[in-house]
Amino acid sequence: MPTDDPEYGPPGRPRPPDDAPGHPQPGGATATWVSPEDEEAMRLVAARLKSAHPEADPATVDALVVGAYDELRDAKVRTFVPILTERRARALLAPPPSDTRPVPES
Secondary structure, X not given: OEOOOOOOOOOOOEOOOOOOOOEEOHHHOEEOOOOHHHHXXXXXXXXXXXXXXXXXXXXXXXXXXXXXXXXXXXXXXXXXHHHHHHHHHHHHHOOOOOOOOOOOOO
């Protein structure tokens, strides 16, 4: 049954069962209800990022993935949410660019 309740997102998104107030997110945190497809996509994104950034704390990676997903959770077109979530989290994990410009002599 579609709902336009802001807690669950845009119209057309399925409402969770009454006995399911939340689903576990990567890292064990429970947030607002997400679809099983989005939950699995976030789990896969987190796994890829943990593999690509073994130096990063796994809980930090999980939090970045959940945060990046949360920014996109109300997107009407769901097709690209996983890749956009991964790109956002990957950008946050990347070290800041170093300034390698030569220092002018005075």
